[in-house]
Amino acid sequence: MAEHRDRERLRQTFGAVAELYDRARPEYPVEVFDDLANLAGLEPGSRVLEIGPGTGKATLELARRGYAVTGVELSPELAEVARRNLVSFPQTEIVVGDFDEWEPDEAAFDAVVAFSAFHWIAPELRYAKPVRLLRAGGTLGVVGAPHVRIAGDDPFWSEVQEDYDAVVPHPDNQPPPPPDEVEGFAAEFRASNVFAAVDERRHLYPLTYTAESYVALLGTFSDNLALPAERREELFRRIHARMAARPGSTVTKHQLVTLTVGRL
DSSP states (O other): OHHHHHHHHHHTSGGGGHHHHHHHSOOOOHHHHHHHHHHHTOOTTOEEEEEOOTTTTTHHHHHHTTOEEEEEESOHHHHHHHHHHTTTOTTOEEEESOTTTOOOSSOOEEEEEEESOGGGSOGGGTTHHHHHHEEEEEEEEEEEOOEEOOTTOOTHHHHTHHHHHHHSOOTTOOOOOOGGGOOOSHHHHHHHTOOSEEEEEEEEEEEEEEHHHHHHHHTTSHHHHTSOHHHHHHHHHHHHHHHHTSGGGEEEEEEEEEEEEEEO
């Protein structure tokens, strides 16, 4: 029950920073969409349901590829920005609703996809509902993009733990893990016993931030948004000062983008 309450509380936080979310969150690498198209057999006109599109960070590329996209977004504020970003793609629809409860007029989608949003679905529905909304032979595609630390990575990611320990002490305050310790969803997909085949693709790519752009990014994460304002501001002040004191005032972050695809 406590986990359910925390999930509900945290997934409601993003609407308050919709414009910042759109500016600060990175795009997904084009290779992920190429892999999705190949593994799911998508082509122009394919019907794609996107869970939690946010401001359309992934939706825009899906629309550019000619898919007929329906996005179900919990936050009216994020949905408004997504519609603005997708105004040139009339085949794309952004619906405000809770995916756990939402039902389409017509199901039988070619693919259901979630970009960094799959964990917000109620555990008992994560596989059962997407599978129910897919056509026979359809595909569930789930993308995650965790921060990882590679060999020789910037010591900033270890040093900054001092700021977290000072302001928001918690046993989970740790530097990012190495890529080989990060699992995608493949094992979970297979354990669901609903897919005829499961594939996974992984892409590691760097993102360079200034002190300002990194603190802006931090301001879009649900755990930070849920902090009391004074603690959040103190944490961000410390991190900004640490970065600003570095040569060039920049830091490079590595993200491991995993695409897991299950075909019925």
